[in-house]
Amino acid sequence: MTSPLPDHVIKHSAELGLEKNWSVKKDFVDAFLKRHLPKGRLLKGEDEEIQTKYLMLDNTGVNKVTGKKRPRKKKTLSTRECRNLKIFKVEKEGQTYDSYLPLNHLWLKYMEELTNFNSFTPSKMSNVQQRLLKADLHGSILTVQKSKCPSYVGVTGILLQETRNTFLLITKENKVKYIPKQQSVFTFTLGSYQFTIYGNNFRVRSSERAVRKFKSKATVDF
Amino acid sequence: MCLPKQMGKSKDDGNFANKEAYQRINFLYQAAYLSLTRSPADLSLCKFYINIMKTIAKRLVLRLHPSMKRNFCRRCCVLLVPGVSATVRTTGKREKHTVITCLECKNIKRYLWRESHKLWADHPELWLKREECI
Numbered sequence: 245m246t247s248p249l250p251d252h253v254i255k256h257s258a259e260l261g262l263e264k265n266w267s268v269k270k271d272f273v274d275a276f277l278k279r280h281l282p283k284g285r286l287l288k289g290e291d292e293e294i295q296t297k298y299l300m301l302d303n304t305g306v307n308k309v310t311g312k313k314r315p316r317k318k319k320t321l322s323t324r325e326c327r328n329l330k331i332f333k334v335e336k337e338g339q340t341y342d343s344y345l346p347l348n349h350l351w352l353k354y355m356e357e358l359t360n361f362n363s364f365t366p367s368k369m370s371n372v373q374q375r376l377l378k379a380d381l382h383g384s385i386l387t388v389q390k391s392k393c394p395s396y397v398g399v400t401g402i403l404l405q406e407t408r409n410t411f412l413l414i415t416k417e418n419k420v421k422y423i424p425k426q427q428s429v430f431t432f433t434l435g436s437y438q439f440t441i442y443g444n445n446f447r448v449r450s451s452e453r454a455v456r457k458f459k460s461k462a463t464v465d466f
Numbered sequence: 467m468c469l470p471k472q473m474g475k476s477k478d479d480g481n482f483a484n485k486e487a488y489q490r491i492n493f494l495y496q497a498a499y500l501s502l503t504r505s506p507a508d509l510s511l512c513k514f515y516i517n518i519m520k521t522i523a524k525r526l527v528l529r530l531h532p533s534m535k536r537n538f539c540r541r542c543c544v545l546l547v548p549g550v551s552a553t554v555r556t557t558g559k560r561e562k563h564t565v566i567t568c569l570e571c572k573n574i575k576r577y578l579w580r581e582s583h584k585l586w587a588d589h590p591e592l593w594l595k596r597e598e599c600i
């Protein structure tokens with residue numbers, strides 16, 4: 245950090261009064277400690293000690309007794325921890341279609357409140373579509389209309405879980421099935437209208453759909 | 467509930483900002499309760515719905531009512547129903563408080579019994595009136 249003074253300065257150091265500065269500095273430290281240390285500690289001779297002691301100015305969170313750093317307790321689980329703990333994993337065995345019917349009724353009530361589907365007119369259609377995009381689909385009865393994989397076509401069931409890339413349906417045969425959104429077209433009915441979901445354009449997390457703005461994309465049929 | 471300025475202009479009383487989001491939160495909360503009462507053994511769907519509800523509220527910066535917010539576990543998102551998914555105990559030698567333990571992940575919540583403490587939502591005089599918003 246420091247380098248020796250250049251020669252021409254040292255030559256004239258006495259004239260410039262550089263030697264004196266050392267003593268001034270030392271006096272200042274002594275005076276500062278005498279002013280700011282409590283009297284009891286001054287008597288113990290602590291002011292001598294402090295001059296050679298290191299003090300951490302920021303709180304490092306180190307335990308004084310054991311010297312161990314204590315980890316800060318986290319209050320929420322991260323997404324990865326959620327997945328590793330399998331918190332949201334639905335059991336496939338022993339589920340019945342009938343026990344999920346109340347969820348469907350609840351969803352129908354929610355839709356009625358949101359869109360008044362029993363009394364809407366074609367003129368209000370675009371407004372309703374905008375609302376449906378941001379609505380929740382858990383509990384709706386979805387049907388796979390088209391799919392690249394023929395075994396998915398015609399599967400009907402109550403939607404239990406919507407993730408970014410899949411729908412989890414429970415069918416009338418009490419089977420729990422994961423169906424990928426990609427390369428499939430889904431439909432659901434509200435009142436006398438049928439709505440179609442293009443899975444390829446629907447690959448968003450359901451919670452994100454409430455916030456995101458949608459762009460109209462051209463759909464390529466297959 | 468307080469209404470933002472730009473929405474106050476419309477005379478329609480049933481409309482306010484983020485109405486769809488509030489409806490969705492309401493639906494998800496009820497769906498979570500439903501799946502909890504349907505199968506107290508399998509709480510995954512209950513957690514999933516509450517988690518979505520939490521994310522929506524977070525993303526749109528909406529305040530959940532304290533009675534709602536205090537009713538689910540912060541860590542694993544399960545609804546805290548005393549006797550089913552949570553225990554409620556009162557303890558404290560220094561200061562009396564209530565401890566609610568989540569039976570799923572053993573996370574605890576503590577609520578002090580301070581008489582002076584009052585929730586923000588319990589002060590009706592602090593709420594903004596509709597006229598003030600407009």
Ligand SMILES: [Zn+2]
Pocket residue numbers: 539540541542543544568569570571572573
């Ligand atoms: Zn918990």
